[in-house]
Amino acid sequence: MPREEAQKSSPRTLVLMVASAGIGGTLQYGYNLAIMNAPTTYIQTFINDTFLERWNMQLEDYEVTLLWTIIVSIFSLGGLAGALIAGPMTIHFGRKKCLLLNNIFLMTGALLALTSRAAKSFEMIIISRVLIGINAGISMNVQPMYFGESAPKHLRGAVSLSSAVFTAFGVVLGQVVGLREILGSESTWQYLLASNAIPGLIQLLTLPWFPESPRYLLIDKGDKEACINALRRLRGCEVQNSELDEILQEQAESKGKRPRRPWELFADRSVRWQLICIIVVSSAMQLCGNDSIYFYAAYVFKEAGISDDTIQYITIGTGSCEFTACILCNLLIERKGRRFMLMGGFILMTVWAIVFTLALSFEHYTSWMPYISMGCIFTYILSFGMGPAGVTGVLPTELFNQTARPAAYMIAGSMMWINLFIIGMIFPFLVSGLSQFCFVPFGAVCLVAALFIGLFLPETKGKSLSVITDEFNKLNFKGQDKGLQSQTQAQYQLGEVCHSTAL
Numbered sequence: 001m002p003r004e005e006a007q008k009s010s011p012r013t014l015v016l017m018v019a020s021a022g023i024g025g026t027l028q029y030g031y032n033l034a035i036m037n038a039p040t041t042y043i044q045t046f047i048n049d050t051f052l053e054r055w056n057m058q059l060e061d062y063e064v065t066l067l068w069t070i071i072v073s074i075f076s077l078g079g080l081a082g083a084l085i086a087g088p089m090t091i092h093f094g095r096k097k098c099l100l101l102n103n104i105f106l107m108t109g110a111l112l113a114l115t116s117r118a119a120k121s122f123e124m125i126i127i128s129r130v131l132i133g134i135n136a137g138i139s140m141n142v143q144p145m146y147f148g149e150s151a152p153k154h155l156r157g158a159v160s161l162s163s164a165v166f167t168a169f170g171v172v173l174g175q176v177v178g179l180r181e182i183l184g185s186e187s188t189w190q191y192l193l194a195s196n197a198i199p200g201l202i203q204l205l206t207l208p209w210f211p212e213s214p215r216y217l218l219i220d221k222g223d224k225e226a227c228i229n230a231l232r233r234l235r236g237c238e239v240q241n242s243e244l245d246e247i248l249q250e251q252a253e254s255k256g257k258r259p260r261r262p263w264e265l266f267a268d269r270s271v272r273w274q275l276i277c278i279i280v281v282s283s284a285m286q287l288c289g290n291d292s293i294y295f296y297a298a299y300v301f302k303e304a305g306i307s308d309d310t311i312q313y314i315t316i317g318t319g320s321c322e323f324t325a326c327i328l329c330n331l332l333i334e335r336k337g338r339r340f341m342l343m344g345g346f347i348l349m350t351v352w353a354i355v356f357t358l359a360l361s362f363e364h365y366t367s368w369m370p371y372i373s374m375g376c377i378f379t380y381i382l383s384f385g386m387g388p389a390g391v392t393g394v395l396p397t398e399l400f401n402q403t404a405r406p407a408a409y410m411i412a413g414s415m416m417w418i419n420l421f422i423i424g425m426i427f428p429f430l431v432s433g434l435s436q437f438c439f440v441p442f443g444a445v446c447l448v449a450a451l452f453i454g455l456f457l458p459e460t461k462g463k464s465l466s467v468i469t470d471e472f473n474k475l476n477f478k479g480q481d482k483g484l485q486s487q488t489q490a491q492y493q494l495g496e497v498c499h500s501t502a503l
Contacts (some may be wrong), residue, residue, distance in 0.1 A: 003433055014150065017210040018159060020433040021099055021146060022166035024203020025139035028106065029079075030170025031196055032132050033291060034319060036180030038312065039189035044068050047122045067122070069425060074126055076421030078133020079140070083413025086141035087406035088224035091220070091259045095213040098138065099203070105135040106200040113193035125193070132196065137417060140393070141409040147470040148397030150234055152243060157333040157394055157461060164390035165326040170199075171319035179312060219251045219402045220259075246464065250402055260404045262411050273475040274399040275411065277457050281342065282412040284449035285392045286419035288349060289427065289442035290384040291321075306374060314374065321378045325385025337461040338391045338398075338451060345387020346450035352380040353443030360436035380439075388449075392416075398460040398468060 044064050051057045082105075089098045109131030118123035144163045151159035173208040178184040183192035211230035218227035227247065231239045253477075260268075265275055301311045333341055356376035363369040431438045458471040 006041055009232055010168075011152075012268050013210065013236065014159070014234045015232070017150065017207075018147060018162050020203055020206040020210060021096075021143055022162060024103060024106075024200045024207065025099060025143040025166065026136075026163045027134040027166040027170035027173070027199055028132070028196055029140055030167040030172075030319075031199070032075065032136060032170075034171045034174025035178050035192055035195070036075075037175075037315060038180075038184035039192060040068065041352075042186045042189045043071065043122070050120055050122050053120065065428065069428060070105075070425050071122070071126055071129055073421050073424035075129045075133040075136070076417050078130040078135075079137035079420065080133075080414055080417035081130075082134040082137020082139075083141050083410055083417055085134075086138045086413065087259075087262075087410040088140065089140055090145065090216075090406050094216050094220075095142055095149065096210065097212075098142050099146065100207055102135055102138045102142070103200045103204055105131045105138075107197055110137065110197035110200075111195040114190055115134040117190040128193065133417075135200075137413060140411045140416070144393040145397060145405060145409055146213055148394065149215040150230075152235065153246075153462065155335070156398070157338065157391075160394040160397060161252035161326070161330045161333055161390040163393050164385070165323070165330055168319065168326040168385060168389065172316065172323050175319045177317045179316075184312070187385070206500065215247055215250070215402060222251075247289045250465065253401065257403045262407045265404060265407050265411065268467075270402065270473070270476055271276050271404060273456065273472050275408070278395050278399065278408060278412045279415050280449065280452050281388070281392050281395060281457075282415040283419050284346070284445055285388045286416055286423055287442070287445045288346070288384065288388065288449070289423060289439065290349075290381060290389075291420060291423075301374070301377075305370075306339075308455060317378060318381050319472075321382045322385035322389060325382045326390050329386050329390040333391065333394075334461065337459045338394060339459045341387045341458055342391045342457070343387070343453050344384075344451050345389075345391075345454065346446045348383035348386070349380055349388075349446040350443050350450065352376050352383060353439040353446065356380065356439050357437055357443070360438075360472060363436075383461075395460070398463075399472070400463070401465055 008255070046058050046065050048064055051059050077419055082102075086098070089101070093101060109128040112124045112128035112131070116122065117129065129268065140163075144160050147163060148156055148160045176182065178192060183189070183195060196499060211233050211501075212226070214227045214230040217223050217230055228244070231243065265271055301314060306314060329341055353376075356373060359369055359372040359376060363373060392412075396405060396412050400408040430441070434440070458468065460468050
C-alpha cells in the first residue's frame with residue numbers, strides 16, 4: 001500500500017488501545033500525585049489522633065509534618081521499585097500482560113487505603129502509597145515502550161507522547177475529585193485515596209481485547225504471523241513492507257542476543273552517550289521541581305500570597321495548564337522535533353523561575369504582585385508540559401534497540417523516581433528555608449538541562465534506529481577512526497553472542 005494511503009487509513013484499534021492502556025497506566029501517576037494535596041490536614045489530624053489513642057502521646061507539629069512527608073514521598077520509593085522490576089516483567093510477560101498484572105499492586109493498595117481509617121492505622125496508608133507507587137513506576141516505564149513499539153514511525157512521537165497527556169489528565173482529574181464538594185472532605189478522604197481503583201478496573205476490562213506490541217511478538221517471541229496480525233489490527237490496513245522490513249532488520253541485529261541488563265549498558269561504550277542523555281533528561285524532569293508543586297501546592301501558593309479558601313480551586317488550574325500543554329506538544333512534536341521541544345521547555349522554565357523569584361521578592365511592595373507569582377507557576381507548568389513532560393518518555397524507545405530498551409527504561413525510570421523522592425522530601429523545607437528564592441535551584445537545573453540538550457542530544461524525529469546510532473557514535477567513539485569504531489562494535493557484538501550461547 002502506498003505511504004500516503006496508509007497514513008490516511010483509520011487505525012481505530014491503535015487509538016482505542018492507547019486510551020485503554022493510558023487510563024489504567026500513566027494516568028495513575030498524575031492522579032496519585034494530585035489527590036494527596038486535598039486531604040493533607042485531615043490525614044495529619046488522623047495521624048495525631050492515632051498516636052494519642054494508642055500511646056496517649058501528642059505529636060509536635062514538625063513530627064506530624066515529617067510523617068506526612070514520608071507518606072507523600074514513599075510513593076516515589078514504590079515508583080523506584082516499580083521501575084526496577086518493569087524491565088524483567090516486560091521481558092517475561094510482554095508489554096500488554098505486564099500492564100494488566102500491574103493492577104494487582106493498584107487494587108491491593110486501594111483496599112488498604114480504603115480500610116485504613118476503620119483500622120485506625122496510618123501505617124496502612126504508607127503501605128498503600130508504596131504499592132500505588134510500584135504500580136505507577138511500572139506503568140511509567142512499560143506504557144511508553146508499548147506505545148512506541150506499536151505506533152507507525154510517522155506517529156511514533158505523538159503516540160508515545162500520549163503517555164504524558166494521560167499523566168496530565170490524571171493530575172486534573174485528581175484535583176477535581178479532591179475538591180471538598182466531591183471526595184476532599186474530612187469524612188470522605190479514605191474514599192479519595194482508594195478512588196484510583198476505578199481507572200484500573202476500566203483497564204482490566206478493556207485492554208485484553210487489544211494486541212500485544214508487534215515488535216515484542218516478532219523480535220522477542222519470534223512469531224511473525226502474530227506480529228503481522230497485530231500490525232494489521234493496529235494500522236487498520238494491510239501491513240506496509242517497509243515497516244515489516246524495519247522490524248525484521250532489528251530482529252536480525254538482535255538475533256542470538258538475550259535482553260541486556262542495566263549494568264551492561266554502563267559498560268558498553270557504543271551506548272555511552274545515549275545512556276548519559278536519558279539519565280540527564282530523566283533527572284532534570286524531576287529536579288526541575290514541577291511535580292513537587294502538585295505534592296505541595298498549598299505550600300507554594302501560600303508562599304505566593306494566595307488565601308487558603310481559594311487554593312484548592314487554583315490548583316486545578318495547574319493541572320489544566322499541563323494537560324493543555326501536553327496536548328499542544330502532542331500536536332507539535334512531529335513538526336518541531338524532540339530536541340526543539342525539550343530545549344524550549346527548559347529554557348522557558350528557566351525564565352519563569354527568574355520572574356517568579358523577582359515577584360516573590362517584591363510581593364510586599366505591590367498588592368497585585370502575588371498574581372504575578374501565581375501566573376509564573378502556571379507558565380512554569382505550561383512550559384514543562386510543552387517539553388520535558390512528554391518528550392522524556394519517548395527517548396529510550398528511540399535511542400535503544402529491542403534488547404537494550406527494557407534496561408534503558410529501568411535506568412531512566414530509576415533516575416526519575418530517585419530524584420522525585422529527594423525533591424519530595426526536601427521541597428517543603430526548601431520553600432520555608434529559601435523563602436522567595438525557593439525556585440532558584442530549579443531554574444539552575446533547567447538552564448543546565450537546556451545547555452546539555454543543545455550540545456549533546458541529536459534530533460531523532462522520523463529517523464531509524466541505525467541513523468540515530470550513527471549520530472551518537474560520533475560522540476561514543478570520538479577520536480577513533482571509523483575502522484576502529486567498526487572493530488569495537490563488532491567485538492562487542494561477538495562477545496554478546498558468545499556470552500548468550502554460554503548462558
